[in-house]
Amino acid sequence: MPSKSVGAEYIKGLWEENPVFRQLLGMCPILAVTNAVINGIAMGLATYFVLILSSVVVSSIKKLIPSQVRIASYIVIIATFVTIADRFMAAFFPPISKSLGPYIPLIVVNCIILGRQEAFSSKNSVGRSLVDALGMSTGFILALLVLSSIREILGMGTFLGHQVMGAWFKPWIIMILPAGAFITLGILLAVALVIESETKKRKN
C-alpha cells in the first residue's frame, strides 16, 4: 500500500480525489439540497458526521467481519449514524430538517460513504481512515458550498439569507429549480476539469 503523509491523505480529498468534482459521487444530495447555502451546510455537516464515525467504527472492527456480510454490516453501521443525525436535526433544527426532507436519510445510500468504507476504512488503520474521512467529507462540504453559493446568490440574490446582490438584480429563479442545479453542476464539472488540466500542464 503506498503510504502517503497524513497531510497528503487529507488534502487529496479536497481536490485530487474530490468526491464530487473528480469522482462524481454523491450527485443526488449535491443536486437536491444546494438550493440554499444553509441546506448545503447542514447536508455537509450531516455527511461529515456520518462519514467520520462510520469510518472509525469500520476500521476498528474490520478484522471481525467476514467478507460475505461486510456490506450488510457497513450498511447497518452507516444507517445507525444516519438515523442519529436525522433524529438530531429533526429535534433541534426542525426547519432545516423539513427543507432537507428525505435527503438526510438518503445519506445512507450516498456512494461516498459506502465507497470509502470499502475502499479505505476496511483496509486501513483507524487513524488513517479518520484522516481520509476528514478529507473526503471536507471535499464534499466544499463542493456543496460552492454549488449552493452559486445557486443561492444567482437564484435569490442572497447568501445565507442575507441580501448580497443590489436591488437592480433580478433573481434567476431557474437556479433554485432542478434545471438550474443540473446545468450549474455540469458547468462546474467542466470548470474543474479545465483547472485540473491547466495545473497538470503547468506541472509538466
Add this chain to the structure above:
Amino acid sequence: MDVLIPILTMGALGLIFSVGLAIAYQKLKVEEDPKVAIISEALPQANCGACGYSGCRAFAEAVIKGEAETNGCPVGGEETIIKIAEIMGVKAGEVVKKIARILCHGDTEAAKDRGIYLGITTCYAANLTGGNKLCPYGCLGFGDCVLACPFDAIHMGGDGLPVVDGKKCTACGKCVEACPRNIIELVPLAQNMLVFCRNLDKGIAPKKACKNACIGCGICARACPEAIIMENNLAIIKDYKKIDPEKIPAIEKCPTNAIGRLFKEDEG
C-alpha cells in the same frame, strides 16, 4: 420494554439477513472465473456505476474480458488500480526495449507535392486518393500517428515529419498500425543506424519525388554486406549488431542520406 423492541427488531433483522445470506451463498452459488471474484474483492463494492458498468462485479468481468481498462474504477483510487493491475498483469520477461522510429526523411523541403491536396487531412484519407506527396511510399505528414499515440509521445515537427519522444514512447505499436504507408517501425532502442526510406522504385522516380529517397544504388550494401542487403531497390539493415563501426563512414557515403545514424555524437 420499549427499549427492547428496537433492539430485538434490529437483532432479528440482522439474524434473518445473515441466515438468508448464508443459505443463499451455499445454495445459489454460481461457478465463475475465480479472477472475477478476486478483482471484485479488490474493488470498492460501492456498486455506484461510476465506471460505466452496472456494478463492481460487472466491471470486474469486463476487466477480465479486456473490455474495460484496469484503471477504470474512479472510486477506488490508486491502490485499487495497482491491485487490479497486479492481478491482471502478466510479468513481462526481459525483452529488448524498443521504440517507434519514423523511417522517412521526406520533410516538406525534400519531398515534392503531387498536387494541391484538398481532401480530408488525415494520412489515411490522403493515401486513398493516392497521397498528397509525389513519393508513393513516404510520409504524408498529416499526423495520424500523432493522434493514434495514447502516450502523447509523437508530435509533428516543424519540417512536416512526426517526431517520436523517446522518453514517452512505450513501443505499444499504435502508431505502426495507424500509419497507412507503414513507415513507422518498432526498432530496438539501441539500434542507431537506420534506413530512412521505404521507396521501392529505382533511379529517377524516387529522386524526382524526394531528395532524401533511397535510389537503390547499393553503395551501403557494398560497404557492409554482412549487415546491409538490397531488396526491391531498397537498402535493408538485416542485423544492426553486425555493423562494423569502422565501416560507418563508408555506409554514410549514401548520395541521398537515406541511410544514417540517429545520433552521430554517440559513436565514433
Add this chain to the structure above:
Amino acid sequence: MELLTLFIAAILVNNFVLYYFLGICPFLGVSKKIDSAFSMGLAVTFVMTITAVVSWMINHWILIPYNLDYLQIVSFILVIAALVQLVEMFIRKISPPLYQALGIYLPLITTNCAIMGLALLAALKDYGFAKTVVFGVGSGLGFTLAIVLMAGIREQLDLADVPEPLKGAGIALIIAGIIALAFTGFSGMIN
C-alpha cells in the same frame, strides 16, 4: 382516477430523476447506450415495485404499530439490500439470459438512492398500499423514460464535437438540466 393522476405525475411531473434528483449515479453512469439504459430502467422499475410493496408492509405492520419510525432508514435499506441480493442470486441461478438482461443491474440498484428514496417518500407522503404501489411503478417508469431519453441523446452526442472538459458527466448534467426545463411544461397538470 386518483391513482391514474398519481401514476402520470410520477412519470412526468415529479419525475424521480428530473424533479427529486434521485438515482443520479446510474442515470449518469448507465446512460451511454440505449440498450443498457433500457435494461437498467426495467430493472429499477422492477425493484421499485418490490420495494414499494415491502417497505409499505414493514412500515405499516411493524414500524408504525410499535412506534419505531426511527428504524425506517435502517430497516428499509437492509430489507431492500437483502431482497435485491436474493432476487439477483435467484435470477442468476434459474435464468441466465434474464440475468444478462436484467440481473447484472441489480447490485447497482441496491445502493441506488432512487429505491431508498421511493420507500422514504412513500412513507413521508403517507400513501396507502395501492397508492404506494402505483407510485413505485410510476416512478420506475419515469426513471426509465429519463434514462432512455438521456441515452438516446448521448449516443447521438457521441458523434458530436462536444468541448473536451464537458465530455461525459458535464454534458450529461447539462442535458438533464434542459430536459428538466422541458419537463416543466408538464407542471401544474396534476389536479
Add this chain to the structure above:
Amino acid sequence: MNLSARMIVVLTAVGLISGSLMAVVGMLTKDRIALNRQQEIEAAILEVVPGTDTSEELFTEKNFTIYGGKNRDGNLIGYAVYTSGTGFQDIISLMFGTDPNITKINALSILEQKETPGLGAKITDKELFLRFWDNKNAGSALSLRKPAVRSQDELAANEVNTITGATISSDKVLSIVNQSLEKLKQIKQAGKLISEDNDAE
C-alpha cells in the same frame, strides 16, 4: 467457528448494537420532535385564530384536522382548520381560521408547500398574498380576483387577490380553502365536532 455461523453471529451482533444505539437516540429525541410539531401547529393556530390561549382537536381525519381555539376564559373564539391539497407542483398544507359561526375567515397560514420558488412560492408572502385573506366573508365560496389588484379595498368581501404570474398556485390555495370550508360547515352541521362547547354558540 465455521463461516456461516460467524456471518450470522457478527451481523446479528451488529444489528443488536445498532438497535440499542438507535433506541437510545430515539428515546432521547422523540419528545423533542413531537414538541416541535406541536409548537408549529400552535403557532399557526394562534396566527389564524388570534387570541387563542388553548386549543384542542375537535375533529380529525387524514390530512384534515379541525382545532378549536379558546381564549383565556375558555370560550371558543374560532376554528382553525388544518388541511392540504395538491398545488402546482406538490402538496400544499395550510391552516385557516374562522370565527365560531363560520361567517368569516380570520386569516390564512401556509404550513408546507413546494411551489415554484419566486413564483408560486409567493403564497407564503404576507405582503403579496396572505394579507388579502384577512377577514373575508365565509358565507359563500370565496373567489379569486384576476388580474391582481394592489390594495385590499379593491376586493369584494368574498374576493381574494391573485399573485401576478402565479395564477395557478393562487387558484389551488383558493380551492383547497373553499373545499375545506364547506367540509367544516358540514361537519359542524352534522354535529360531529367532539367536545364542542355549546355555550359558545
Add this chain to the structure above:
Amino acid sequence: MTNNRFILKSSPHFKGKDSVPKIMYAVIISLIPAIAASFYFFRIRALLIYLLSVSACLITEAVFLKARKKPMHSLWDGSAIITGLLLAMTLPPSLSLEIVVIGAVVSITLGKHVFGGLGDNIFNPALVGRAFLQVAFPVAMTTWIPPVTNQINTATYATPLGNLKFQAAAAQGALTPLKDLFWGNIGGCLGETSAVALLLGAAFLLYKRAIDWRIPVGIISILTVFTGIFWLTGPDKYASPAFHFLAGGLIIGAFFMATDMVTSPISPLGAWIYALGIGLLIGIIRLFGGFPEGVMFSILLMNTFVPLINRYTRPRILGERSTH
C-alpha cells in the same frame, strides 16, 4: 508544366449550388414579414430587442468560435442570427433589455456550443434560451403590453391564450376575435402576434423547400383534431381549433422552430412521429397544463425524443429485407 498544378481530392468533383448560408438566409428572409409586423405593433421596443438579441448572439458565437479555434466563417453562416431573431420573436415586448441579453447568451451557450456548435445541438437553441428565461424570470416573461395600435388601458394585459386559460374567456364569450389574431392586433410575444405575416414567411420557406412540410402539417392537423374534439364536446369551455391555430406561438413554432433541421428527425416517418408528438403535447399543455402556452415546451420535449426517433425510423437500405 509543374508537377503540382492540379488539385487532388476525392470524387465527386461537381457540387450543387445549395449552401448552408443560403438555407439560413432563406429562413431569415422568411422572418422579415413577421419582424416588420412587430415593428408596426410595438415600434422602437421591437427594434431594440431585435438588435440586442441578434448582436448578443453574434458576439457569444464569435467568442465561442474563437475560444474553440473553429473557423470564423461559421459566424456568418446565419445560424446565430436566426437564433437571435427567433429568440427575440418569442419574447414579451415589455421585457427588460438585460434579460434579452441573458437569453441570447444562454441560447448560444447552453443551446448550441456546449454540444459542439451548429449541427451538434440536440435542442433548438432559441427555445433553450426562451425556456431558460421563462423559468428564470417567470413574472417578467408573463407580463404583456398591448400593441401601440390597440391601446387598452389595462395595467396587466393578457395574451389571448392567457385569457382563455385564466379568465375562462371561452365561457364568458370573451375570446379574442379571430380577425385580431389573424392580423396581429393583440398582445403577445414580439413576433408571434401577426399570423398573416408569419404565414407569408412560411409560404416562402415551403416554396424554397427549406423546411420539411410534414412537420407543420403534422403539428397543425393533430392539434386541430385534438382541440376540435374538445371544442365539439364543450364549445363554452374550450376554444375552437381555429383559435388554437392562430393564437400564441403555434405558427412560429410549427413552421420556424419545430422545422429546425438540426433538431428534427431525419426520415419522413420520423418527421411525422415528431410532428404528431409536438401537436399532441401542445394540445395537452394548452388544455390541461399549468401554462397557457405549450409550443415551446412541446418542441423541446420532442427534441429530446429525436435521437430515439432517428434510431428507430432509419430509412431502409436498398436491398435490405424488412426484419419484421
Add this chain to the structure above:
Amino acid sequence: MKTKTFPHGIHPQELKEATSHTSLQPLPAPEKVIIPLHQHFGSPAEPLVKKGDEVFMGQKIGESKSFFSACVHSSVSGKVMKVENYNHPLGNPVPAVTISNDGDDRVFPEIKKHKNPLSLNPEKIRHIVKDAGIVGLGGAAFPTAVKLSPPKDKPIDTIIINGCECEPLLTADHRLMLEYPDEIIQGAELVRIATGAEKIILGIENNKQDVYKLLQKKNYTFPLEISLLKTKYPQGAEKNLISALLKRVVPRGGLPFDVGVVVQNVGTVKAIWDAVNTGKPLYERALTVSGAGITSPKNLIVRIGSLFQNAIDYCGGLQDSANILVMGGPMMGLAQGTPDVPVIKGTSGILAWAEPEQITEHNCISCRRCVTHCPMGLVPTQLMKYSKLDYLSEAESRGIMDCVECGSCQYSCPAGIPLVHWLRVGKNKITDLKRKKSA
C-alpha cells in the same frame, strides 16, 4: 414519353453538348505506350514479356492464373523497353510494360476471326472474352468473363445493356451507340447466349433521344427491348438500373446474379463483339476528353497505354486556368496529379476544368439532403461521423459497405462536407480490419 427511373438520386448539370455531336476519332498511336499490368478489379497480371522482346499489336503481354483477373495486350507493335513501376491513374505506381511503337501496327498473327459468331456456344464465348482481356468499360473494370459465368443455382433471365452514361460531360458511350449500333446489339446477343438469358434490355437516358430513334428504326430481330430512362444520376449504377428497369431489388451485399440479371456497359458489349467477330483483344477504347479546361473537346478511340498527355495534346492542350484533371466522370472520377499517366481499360474520360482552390466546409446541419438523394437509402451524414470517429462496427451495421460512392450525397450537401471521402475511409478501414482478422 413515359420514362422509367429509381427513387432518390440527383440531377447535376449535364454539360454534354461540348462533345455529344463530335464523332469518335482515333487518337494516333504515340511513340511509346506504357501498359500497366493491373488495370482491372482482381489480381494483377504477371508480365509475359521482358525488356528487349519484340511484340505485335494485340499480343498478350500479361496474364494471371487467377479467375478474378484479366489479360493485358499490347496496343502497338514494337519493342519492350522496360518492365518497371510506372505512375498509374488509380494512385500508387504499378508494374507496367513500356513498348516503343514502330508505327507498323503489325497485328499478332495468332489472332483468329470467327466466321459465325452468333452460333458459338457459351463456353467458347466466355473463353474468347477471357482471352481478349475484356473488362467492364464503364469504369469499374470488373473482369467480364467472370460476369458471364453466373453460378449454376442462379439462372439469368435478363441482360441489361447499360447505355445511360449518367455522368455529366461524358459522351463516348453515346457516340458508340450512334456509330456502332449493330456491333453493340450483336455483342449484347453474344452475352445473352453466353449466360442463357431470355431477353436483352437496353437502357438509355432520355437525353439521348437520337440513339433511341435510331435503334427503333433498325428493327433488330433479337429479343431486345429498348427502354428510355429519366435523365438522373446515378441512373447507370447497376443496382439502381435494375430497380428502374425491372423493379427488382438486388439484396444487400448481393450481385445482379441474385435477381437473374447481368448488366453490361455498351462499350463492353462492343468489345465482346469485336473480340468474337474479329478476334481483336481489348487494346483500345472510346473515351471523352472534355471539360472547360480542354481547348477542343473530342471523343477519341485511344490505345491503352497512351498517356493522358497525348490525348490532351491531340485535343488542343489544357487551358491555363485548368487546375483539375480527372479520369472518369466528374461524379466518380479520380483527380490526377499529373497528365503523365497511361490510359487504362477503365478510362472513360479525361476531363479538366477550373475548380475553386478553397473549399468552405460548414457544420452538418442535418438538412437530410444527403438522405433524400442517396440512391442506396443510407444516412451518409451519420456514416461520415462514424467513419470520422472510427466507430467502424456502427458504420458497418448502418450500411457503410452498401455505399457505391456515387457522390449524390456530397453533390447535394450544402455544408460542403467531403462525405464520399469519409465514407471511403470508413469502408477501407473496415476492409483492412477484416483482412487483418482473416490473416
